[in-house]
Amino acid sequence: MTSQSGEEDDESRSPDGDRLARGRARLAEITGRSGAEVMAALGEVAPDFARYIFEFGYGDIYSRPGLDLRTRMLATVAGLVALGHARRELEVHIGSALNVGASREEVVEVIMQMALYAGFPAALDALLVAKEVFAARDAAPAPEDAGRSDGT
Amino acid sequence: MTSQSGEEDDESRSPDGDRLARGRARLAEITGRSGAEVMAALGEVAPDFARYIFEFGYGDIYSRPGLDLRTRMLATVAGLVALGHARRELEVHIGSALNVGASREEVVEVIMQMALYAGFPAALDALLVAKEVFAARDAAPAPEDAGRSDGT
Amino acid sequence: MTSQSGEEDDESRSPDGDRLARGRARLAEITGRSGAEVMAALGEVAPDFARYIFEFGYGDIYSRPGLDLRTRMLATVAGLVALGHARRELEVHIGSALNVGASREEVVEVIMQMALYAGFPAALDALLVAKEVFAARDAAPAPEDAGRSDGT
Amino acid sequence: MTSQSGEEDDESRSPDGDRLARGRARLAEITGRSGAEVMAALGEVAPDFARYIFEFGYGDIYSRPGLDLRTRMLATVAGLVALGHARRELEVHIGSALNVGASREEVVEVIMQMALYAGFPAALDALLVAKEVFAARDAAPAPEDAGRSDGT
Amino acid sequence: MTSQSGEEDDESRSPDGDRLARGRARLAEITGRSGAEVMAALGEVAPDFARYIFEFGYGDIYSRPGLDLRTRMLATVAGLVALGHARRELEVHIGSALNVGASREEVVEVIMQMALYAGFPAALDALLVAKEVFAARDAAPAPEDAGRSDGT
Amino acid sequence: MTSQSGEEDDESRSPDGDRLARGRARLAEITGRSGAEVMAALGEVAPDFARYIFEFGYGDIYSRPGLDLRTRMLATVAGLVALGHARRELEVHIGSALNVGASREEVVEVIMQMALYAGFPAALDALLVAKEVFAARDAAPAPEDAGRSDGT
Numbered sequence: 001m002t003s004q005s006g007e008e009d010d011e012s013r014s015p016d017g018d019r020l021a022r023g024r025a026r027l028a029e030i031t032g033r034s035g036a037e038v039m040a041a042l043g044e045v046a047p048d049f050a051r052y053i054f055e056f057g058y059g060d061i062y063s064r065p066g067l068d069l070r071t072r073m074l075a076t077v078a079g080l081v082a083l084g085h086a087r088r089e090l091e092v093h094i095g096s097a098l099n100v101g102a103s104r105e106e107v108v109e110v111i112m113q114m115a116l117y118a119g120f121p122a123a124l125d126a127l128l129v130a131k132e133v134f135a136a137r138d139a140a141p142a143p144e145d146a147g148r149s150d151g152t
Numbered sequence: 153m154t155s156q157s158g159e160e161d162d163e164s165r166s167p168d169g170d171r172l173a174r175g176r177a178r179l180a181e182i183t184g185r186s187g188a189e190v191m192a193a194l195g196e197v198a199p200d201f202a203r204y205i206f207e208f209g210y211g212d213i214y215s216r217p218g219l220d221l222r223t224r225m226l227a228t229v230a231g232l233v234a235l236g237h238a239r240r241e242l243e244v245h246i247g248s249a250l251n252v253g254a255s256r257e258e259v260v261e262v263i264m265q266m267a268l269y270a271g272f273p274a275a276l277d278a279l280l281v282a283k284e285v286f287a288a289r290d291a292a293p294a295p296e297d298a299g300r301s302d303g304t
Numbered sequence: 305m306t307s308q309s310g311e312e313d314d315e316s317r318s319p320d321g322d323r324l325a326r327g328r329a330r331l332a333e334i335t336g337r338s339g340a341e342v343m344a345a346l347g348e349v350a351p352d353f354a355r356y357i358f359e360f361g362y363g364d365i366y367s368r369p370g371l372d373l374r375t376r377m378l379a380t381v382a383g384l385v386a387l388g389h390a391r392r393e394l395e396v397h398i399g400s401a402l403n404v405g406a407s408r409e410e411v412v413e414v415i416m417q418m419a420l421y422a423g424f425p426a427a428l429d430a431l432l433v434a435k436e437v438f439a440a441r442d443a444a445p446a447p448e449d450a451g452r453s454d455g456t
Numbered sequence: 457m458t459s460q461s462g463e464e465d466d467e468s469r470s471p472d473g474d475r476l477a478r479g480r481a482r483l484a485e486i487t488g489r490s491g492a493e494v495m496a497a498l499g500e501v502a503p504d505f506a507r508y509i510f511e512f513g514y515g516d517i518y519s520r521p522g523l524d525l526r527t528r529m530l531a532t533v534a535g536l537v538a539l540g541h542a543r544r545e546l547e548v549h550i551g552s553a554l555n556v557g558a559s560r561e562e563v564v565e566v567i568m569q570m571a572l573y574a575g576f577p578a579a580l581d582a583l584l585v586a587k588e589v590f591a592a593r594d595a596a597p598a599p600e601d602a603g604r605s606d607g608t
Numbered sequence: 609m610t611s612q613s614g615e616e617d618d619e620s621r622s623p624d625g626d627r628l629a630r631g632r633a634r635l636a637e638i639t640g641r642s643g644a645e646v647m648a649a650l651g652e653v654a655p656d657f658a659r660y661i662f663e664f665g666y667g668d669i670y671s672r673p674g675l676d677l678r679t680r681m682l683a684t685v686a687g688l689v690a691l692g693h694a695r696r697e698l699e700v701h702i703g704s705a706l707n708v709g710a711s712r713e714e715v716v717e718v719i720m721q722m723a724l725y726a727g728f729p730a731a732l733d734a735l736l737v738a739k740e741v742f743a744a745r746d747a748a749p750a751p752e753d754a755g756r757s758d759g760t
Numbered sequence: 761m762t763s764q765s766g767e768e769d770d771e772s773r774s775p776d777g778d779r780l781a782r783g784r785a786r787l788a789e790i791t792g793r794s795g796a797e798v799m800a801a802l803g804e805v806a807p808d809f810a811r812y813i814f815e816f817g818y819g820d821i822y823s824r825p826g827l828d829l830r831t832r833m834l835a836t837v838a839g840l841v842a843l844g845h846a847r848r849e850l851e852v853h854i855g856s857a858l859n860v861g862a863s864r865e866e867v868v869e870v871i872m873q874m875a876l877y878a879g880f881p882a883a884l885d886a887l888l889v890a891k892e893v894f895a896a897r898d899a900a901p902a903p904e905d906a907g908r909s910d911g912t
Contacts, residue, residue, distance in 0.1 A: 016776060016779070019776070041584065042580075042583060042584075042587070043587055045564060045583055045586055045587040045590065046564050046567075046568060046583050046586075048568070048824075049568050049571075049579070049580070049583060052568075052571070052576075052816070052820065053576065053580075056268075056812070056816045056820070057268055057576060060812065060816070061264065061265055061267075061268055062265075064261060064264075064808075066257045066258065066260075066261045067226075067257075067258050067261035067262065067265075071223055071226055071258070071262075072261070072262075072265060074219075074223055074226075074227050075226055075227050075229070075230035075262045075265060075266075076230070076265065076268075076269065077227070078227035078228070078230040078231040078234075079230040079231060079233065079234035079265075079266050079269045079270060080234070080269060080577070081231065082230075082231035082232070082234035082235050082270075083234050083269060083270060083540065083575070083577065084387065084388070084389035084390070084540070084541070085388070085389040085540035085541040085577075085578070085581075086269070086540070086575075086577035086578070086581070088577065088580075088581060089269070089576075089577040089580070105218045105219075106218065106219050106223070108218075108349060108350050109216060109218045109219035109224070110219065110223075110224075110227045111350075112213065112216075112350060112352070112353050112356075113213055113214075113219075113224060113227060113228065113231075114227075114231050115213070115353075115356070115727075116208075116209055116213055116228075116727060116728050117228065117231045117232060117235060117238070117241070117727045117728065117729060118231060118234075118235060118726070118727045119387070119390075119723075119724060119725045119726045119727045120356075120357065120361060120393075120724050120725065121384070121387065121389075121390035121392065121393040121725060122387075122389070122390070123353070124346075124353070124357075124392070124393070125389075125390070125392060127346060127349055127350050127353060128345065128346075130349055130350075131346070131347055131349040134349065168320060168323070171320070193736065194732075194735060194736075194739070195739055197716060197735055197738055197739040197742065198716050198719075198720060198735050198738075200368075200720070201720050201723075201731070201732070201735060204360070204364065204720075204723070204728075205728065205732075208356070208360045208364070209728060212356065212360070213356075216352075232729070235692065235727070235729065235730075236692070236693070236843065236844070236845035236846070237692035237693040237729075237730070237733075237844070237845040238692070238727075238729035238730070238733070240729065240732070240733060241728075241729040241732070260805060260806050263806075264806055264808070264809050264812075267575075267809075267812070268575060268576050269575045269576065269577060270574070270575045271571075271572060271573045271574045271575045271843070271846075272572050272573065272813065272817060272849075273573060273840070273843065273845075273846035273848065273849040274845070274846070275809070276802075276809070276813075276848075276849070277845075277846070277848060279802060279805055279806050279809060280801065280802075282805055282806075283802070283803055283805040286805065360724075361724055365720065365721055365723070365724055366721075368717060368720075370713045370714065370716075370717045371682075371713075371714050371717035371718065371721075375679055375682055375714070375718075376717070376718075376721060378675075378679055378682075378683055379682050379683050379685070379686035379718045379721060379722075380686070380721065380724075380725065381683070382683035382684070382686040382687040382690075383686040383687060383689065383690040383721075383722050383725045383726060384690070384725060385687065386686075386687040386688070386690035386691050386726075387690050387725060387726060388539065388540070388541035388542070389540070389541040390725070393725070409674045409675075410674065410675050410679070412501060412502050412674075413672060413674045413675035413680070414675065414679075414680075414683045415502075416502055416504070416505050416508075416669065416672075417669055417670075417675075417680060417683060417684065417687075418683075418687050419505075419508070419669070419879075420664075420665055420669055420684075420879060420880050421684065421687045421688060421691060421694070421697070421879045421880065421881060422687060422690075422691060422878070422879045423539070423542075423875075423876060423877045423878045423879045424508075424509065424513060424545075424876050424877065425536070425539065425541075425542035425544065425545040425877060426539075426541070426542070427505070428498075428505070428509075428544070428545070429541075429542070429544060431498060431501055431502050431505060432497065432498075434501055434502075435498070435499055435501040438501065472624060472627070475624070504672075508664070508668065512660070512664045512668070512876075513876055516660065516664070517872065517873055517875070517876055518873075520656075520869060520872075522865045522866065522868075522869045523834075523865075523866050523869035523870065523873075527831055527834055527866070527870075528869070528870075528873060530827075530831055530834075530835050531834050531835050531837070531838035531870045531873060531874075532838070532873065532876075532877065533835070534835035534836070534838040534839040534842075535838040535839060535841065535842035535873075535874050535877045535878060536842070536877060537839065538838075538839040538840070538842035538843050538878075539842050539877060539878060542877070545877070561826045561827075562826065562827050562831070564826075565824060565826045565827035565832070566827065566831075566832075566835045568821065568824075569821055569822075569827075569832060569835060569836065569839075570835075570839050571821070572816075572817055572821055572836075573836065573839045573840060573843060573846070573849070574839060574842075574843060649888065650884075650887060650888075650891070651891055653868060653887055653890055653891040653894065654868050654871075654872060654887050654890075656872070657872050657875075657883070657884070657887060660872075660875070660880075661880065661884075665880060688881070691844065691879070691881065692844070692845070693844035693845040693881075693882070693885075694844070694879075694881035694882070694885070696881065696884070696885060697880075697881040697884070
């Protein structure tokens with residue numbers, strides 16, 4: 001599983017152009033969304049912010065070796081539940097966790113566990129987001145769910 | 153690795169006495185601290201709170217199957233970094249993550265990743281806590297570190 | 305008023321089955337909602353989470369003696385305002401506070417007071433939630449409001 | 457620049473009636489909303505809270521000399537982004553910042569910068585709020601935008 | 609008990625001088641600290657901030673009728689636990705709650721209950737603060753504890 | 761004042777090596793600390809995190825045109841006060857704000873204003889940090905304070 005994240009290692013100090021391209025590819029791989037969608041959402045308000053998401057978020061952080069992507073995304077779900085207010089990102093990254101190999105059960109376990117640290121309201125709200133994400137996938141399965149629809 | 157968390161499954165609706173005993177054992181396994189230490193810290197102020205930590209925290213949540221303990225503790229570290237204020241718990245559970253099989257590198261990766269979601273100050277403060285935990289372990293290695301002192 | 309919370313005292317270490325039944329009854333008494341509603345909201349995503357809400361939340365914590373229910377629910381409103389993001393729970397527990405004997409004026413006082421500790425936006429948002437809860441009760445009075453509709 | 461905030465200085469310990477009038481005027485100047493709108497939103501739930509917003513928020517704090525209003529409102533935007541949950545206030549005060557002389561670019565810069573301190577989700581959510589505020593102004597320009605529509 | 613908070617009612621729109629004097633008296637009554645101590649802590653950095661604490665915090669909010677002081681201070685403890693980071697204020701207001709008639713047991717109940725809403729770390733940290741406050745009072749009893757040392 | 765932040769504009773998409781060098785220079789200019797100090801604090805725990813602080817924090821964000829540095833640092837102070845838990849960063853950036861031209865009075869105004877949005881405890885704690893920073897500067901004036909010691 002670490003092979004997923006290890007391959008970019010020797011590029012990790014590459015020039016900006018590479019970070020941008022690597023980040024856009026990584027974002028698509030993890031979230032199932034294209035960089036174009038992110039840029040469209042931000043519109044003309046802050047195009048550089050989209051670039052930072054690609055370059056720093058996905059080109060730097062999510063391209064690091066040292067931790068497999070499945071654990072990374074489950075940790076991200078945990079962090080977003082603890083924040084409490086990041087509903088939009090939570091929805092995206094519950095999907096990301098599923099995209100990179102976590103099961104629905106694992107996502108639910110991580111969220112429930114956060115009740116201990118961030119309280120029941122944060123966990124309950126996140127479980128209702130997970131319920132929506134799961135229902136949307138059942139209604140329109142993502143391609144990457146195809147091979148494991150019985151296992152998640 | 154999932155064998156660590158799967159064994160209590162058929163006890164999961166057991167009576168309270170079992171939850172308490174199971175929780176105390178689980179707490180010791182994960183944190184390397186005894187229930188007596190937790191109770192001593194709380195003193196006579198709130199003995200029932202210690203009981204809830206054992207019963208609900210460790211007897212219920214951390215005894216659930218469905219997610220391996222290493223991932224659980226890395227998710228907990230992520231959540232505690234995102235909270236921002238839980239320094240004491242963060243110190244304990246960085247240790248817990250190491251106790252249940254996470255490497256130092258993995259702990260550091262999870263913390264750094266939280267800079268994306270909770271900001272650089274939360275991540276930086278947590279890295280300094282990790283530095284202290286690692287240094288304390290180097291000075292007085294926990295028994296469970298013995299076999300992997302070179303690898304973490 | 306303390307008689308409401310004192311009667312379960314000698315059951316407080318009872319087996320799990322009792323915690324579950326006691327918690328469901330307590331939840332209904334406080335929130336005016338049935339356990340079935342809570343379970344339906346969570347659906348098949350996390351049925352155990354509903355069980356923890358019943359057992360730990362209402363069977364353990366809200367069944368404790370030592371503090372009357374009216375003060376407990378006003379403290380809960382205060383805590384939820386301070387969290388800032390728990391709109392759903394705030395709406396439920398503004399209702400709970402009214403259900404267990406707090407007046408509308410007391411709920412409003414607690415929320416306004418939180419402006420000091422959590423800032424004006426958190427308090428203002430919570431006052432607008434209270435306004436909605438009060439309006440819904442005026443439109444469809446809960447049975448327990450019957451005897452005090454003029455006084456709250 | 458300090459002339460904007462300096463003129464009330466010698467009234468700063470004036471009686472309550474003056475604080476109220478000064479606060480209502482200041483609120484209108486900054487937010488472009490009338491005190492009547494604030495009171496209408498709160499309705500009969502908490503009229504005193506509206507008074508505190510006028511008296512303490514605008515009559516005391518926002519009437520202080522020592523910092524120009526443009527910087528004050530950009531700092532407020534920064535604080536609201538960092539809070540994470542204050543969407544309603546953020547929308548109002550992105551508008552306030554524009555009303556008192558900040559440019560759209562400056563608002564966007566402050567929000568983007570908060571990604572460093574409060575994380576990308578808080579900043580991203582705030583940028584989408586800014587996008588909405590800017591679009592609403594383009595659709596129905598505020599009078600005070602008239603003279604600088606090309607510069608912001 | 610409501611007589612404690614009801615007496616200032618008809619002064620509630622009094623001039624600033626009265627708010628200041630009333631606030632300083634109220635602060636002393638509730639916290640057991642003098643306004644001079646608060647001002648000394650702030651030193652020359654922000655004397656007006658001390659004035660706002662007196663005038664708005666204690667002269668306005670804590671002088672309102674409509675909720676008894678004991679419930680107010682227990683709600684404040686709840687809110688401060690939920691905030692997570694307000695250790696200094698929490699220490700002061702655990703003392704305030706005791707000063708205005710809450711028992712130690714009630715303070716502990718409110719804190720434990722917050723584990724449900726803000727998580728176990730926030731509640732555990734707060735219990736350890738309570739333990740310190742109680743120990744300091746045992747070592748040097750406040751005068752107001754004299755008459756009820758057996759009852760709290 | 762905008763000349764401070766405008767000069768790097770045409771380098772803003774430069775290769776990584778430039779981002780790193782630019783970021784280290786910018787960090788030193790703003791915080792008065794060297795990159796070596798930051799790296800030393802992190803030690804061997806997370807050297808890449810220091811690199812991200814330089815590259816993304818200072819090389820990207822704090823090298824952007826569009827907002828003068830004085831306003832940027834006052835906005836950062838506001839955001840850190842609102843976070844509540846970032847004491848270490850707050851101390852550094854109160855100093856940064858002074859370094860780039862903000863007066864002590866302006867720093868205090870921004871902090872006091874945050875009482876409205878994040879509550880009095882967050883603002884009070886931050887004022888006490890400011891008091892310490894100011895006292896340390898009085899004891900050992902930074903070179904850049906030399907020319908304006910009477911004015912801040």
